[in-house]
Amino acid sequence: MxxxxxxxxxxxxxxxxxxxxxxxxxxxxxxxxxxxxxxxxxxxxxxxxxxxxxxxxxxxxxxxxxxxxxxxxxxxxSRTVANMLESMQVVCAVDAPRRIRPESRIDKEMRLARSCYDHLAGVLGVSLADALARQGAVDLSADGGMVTDKGRALLAGFGIDVDALDARKRCFCRPCLDWSERRHHIAGSLGKGLADHLFDLGWITRVKDSRVIRVTPTGQRGLEKTFAIDHPA
Amino acid sequence: MxxxxxxxxxxxxxxxxxxxxxxxxxxxxxxxxxxxxxxxxxxxxxxxxxxxxxxxxxxxxxxxxxxxxxxxxxxxxSRTVANMLESMQVVCAVDAPRRIRPESRIDKEMRLARSCYDHLAGVLGVSLADALARQGAVDLSADGGMVTDKGRALLAGFGIDVDALDARKRCFCRPCLDWSERRHHIAGSLGKGLADHLFDLGWITRVKDSRVIRVTPTGQRGLEKTFAIDHPA
DNA sequence: GGCACGTTTCGGCCGCCGCCGAAGCGTGAA
DNA sequence: TTCACGCTTCGGCGGCGGCCGAAACGTGCC
CATH class of the missing domain: 1.10.10.10 (Winged helix-like DNA-binding domain superfamily/Winged helix DNA-binding domain)
Structure with missing residues (x-):
């Protein structure tokens, strides 16, 4: 109209x-x-x-x-543009259910772990979201996500100052549909804080000229110990 | 890549x-x-x-x-497709800050109140979100939104069974950036429930062959009384 | 059966837009 | 000053894709 x-x-x-x-x-x-x-x-x-x-x-x-x-x-x-592109990619992935999908090596690594504007996606992103949900740290659904009181304590112990991420609001944990896994991972300010912290710890590194992310040996051990995540090499 | x-x-x-x-x-x-x-x-x-x-x-x-x-x-x-289109419209509205915007009558009505897939948008949508936030019923931020305990009681009194909307999760209130108002309104299952209830009450009606929504006289009084919203005719 | 109507398929026209080669502009280094 | 380099502008070529007229198909109504 x-x-x-x-x-x-x-x-x-x-x-x-x-x-x-x-x-x-x-x-x-x-x-x-x-x-x-x-x-x-x-x-x-x-x-x-x-x-x-x-x-x-x-x-x-x-x-x-x-x-x-x-x-x-x-x-x-802007972040708005990034959100738009993400939502378009989700549609790409969902609607073309079984297109011929040449499994190149770079694609494989992208599926495993990649950055998604300012947070983590791929198997790694989804695993993290699962782990936090399993531990009762976050409460995720299709419409939104929130950090529980238990989650605040847990994340604080890990070195993430939740209160600093968003001083006022209780909801700063946006679910973001992962186009490769077709499940939700954690975006929003918590997603960014989480990714930043893992970079700082040296648990993950960027691959040059790409969105691919690699988990370091230290990261492997850390993820296993802290979140019970067994990330494939 | x-x-x-x-x-x-x-x-x-x-x-x-x-x-x-x-x-x-x-x-x-x-x-x-x-x-x-x-x-x-x-x-x-x-x-x-x-x-x-x-x-x-x-x-x-x-x-x-x-x-x-x-x-x-x-x-x-799917809802995924609707989300994509919405996010694209937001980018349209945000990036073309001051394009020549012929203020047609239909455009004016669209800005005032319209449906956005399954929830409400425009001035009406934003007003509702504001009112619920002002009363402490919901807690909205850019990343997510949640209904407070007080909000549950308030909405139940209004005739919306919050528990029925999402039996398990506490977050079913997604913020959705309004392309005309450039502020958030309420989407997600609460947004749908809210819109459905207002239709049922006869407070709002659809305009044929359009996404435009009109507030009925009954609706005017109801919105004023219940949410302290003074919706312009 | 016959007709009206909504939808689809086919064929051909036309215009827009992406592409590159060549050349021009601004910046930084020697 | 001179050159190298990154980026942009210009001009012309070529192809993809949207558009409509004509005709076919399927469905419902009389």
Whole structure:
């Protein structure tokens, strides 16, 4: 009905609807900023083509740009954009139930553990959510999640200051549907706090130029001991 | 990186990225099922063109179809799809901060009150969320929302059986960013329960062939008395 | 059976948009 | 100043995809 909205919707859709642009957006989905050249490489296109795409994405407000010398750094403009892309990926995964899915090595690692803007996803993300739920630390459902009093104590003991994450509200634990596992993992400020803490502890590390995350040997032991998670290498 | 994902993402994007298809999806966003002909009319295209679009959307799993005599009824395939479209609309509204926005009458009414798949949005939706938060019935934040014990009692008194909405979990109150108000309203099972109850009471009614919702005179008085909401006519 | 109607299939036209080569601009290093 | 490098702009080519007219299919009504 409201043609103006449908037009805007179509506009955003068609921006994401190009393979090259979708590849660039996917590459930016871990929240870091990349240069125009890096993004061109990600999308396997020439710099001049990428430049055009990036200009469009920026004009539409999906990307933010920052100049640093002769490099132009692009990142997702907001968490809102990241949420949108995540929700689109969920639909991709859910509706194409059994498409031909070439199980490349990088895909396999992505399924195992990856960053999802500012929190963890994949088998690792879901395992963590399960472990916290099993211990009665969080209460997850499709509509929302909350940290229990027991959970506050437990997380504090682990080194995460729950109160600092969100001083006022009791609900800062958003469930986020995992496109590979098709189950919920923990997003929101707790998700971010959890991921940050695991990075700080050296339990997990990023793989260069990718959203893939690897669990270190220390992390393996830590996850086993703290959360009873047996993460496959 | 993972080319397979980016391709799927682009696929979904380009499906939404066509103006005609976007209009049809927007029309279906209130959760009802419409016939192919009605959808063609919504998108201002001929039936044969619409048929092609609908076939694509169905093949991709965005729409579900049900035959009834010679009519083919289409609806959004899942809540997941509705969530995706909502999150895309939020991005539309947020990024184009001050686009030329022709304030048509229908747009004005949409901003005032509309259905959002299965719950309420617009000024009305946000007012309700505000009122419930002000009374300490719910606890909303960007990451999640929960109903307090006080809220359970209050809603029960109003005629909504909170326990029946979700027997186990305490969090069934999802915040949903309103694209017109740019603030949160209440979604999730509580959002649906609330909307359903207001329809049952006859406080609100749907406007034919649109997502617009009107508050009845009875509703005006009821909202004023129960929630201290002064909804403009 | 005959007709009306809603929907789909087919075929061909047309326009938009992504792509790259070449060239131009701004920045940093020598 | 000169060069190298990253990024952008311009111009032209090519293909994908949306659009409609015509016609076929299936269903319900008379």
């Amino acid at each position: 409201t043609t103006v909205n449908a037009m805007n919707l179509a506009e955003v859709g068609s921006l994401v609807g190009d393979v090259a642009r979708a590849q660039m957006l996917t590459a930016l989905l871990d929240g870091r900023a990349l240069t125009a050249g890096e993004l061109a490489w990600c999308a396997r296109i020439t710099p001049q083509t990428a430049s055009g795409h990036l200009a469009k994405l920026q004009a539409a407000g999906l990307l933010a740009m920052e100049k640093q010398g002769r490099h132009h750094y692009f990142r997702l403009a | 993972t080319t397979v994902n980016a391709m799927n993402l682009a696929e979904v994007g380009s499906l939404v990225g066509d103006v005609a298809r976007a209009q049809m999806l927007t029309a279906l966003l209130d959760g009802r099922a419409l016939t192919a002909g009605e959808l063609a009319w919504c998108a201002r295209i001929t039936p044969q063109t619409a048929s092609g679009h609908l076939a694509k959307l169905q093949a991709a799993g965005l729409l579900a179809m049900e035959k009834q005599g010679r009519h083919h009824y289409f609806r959004l395939a």
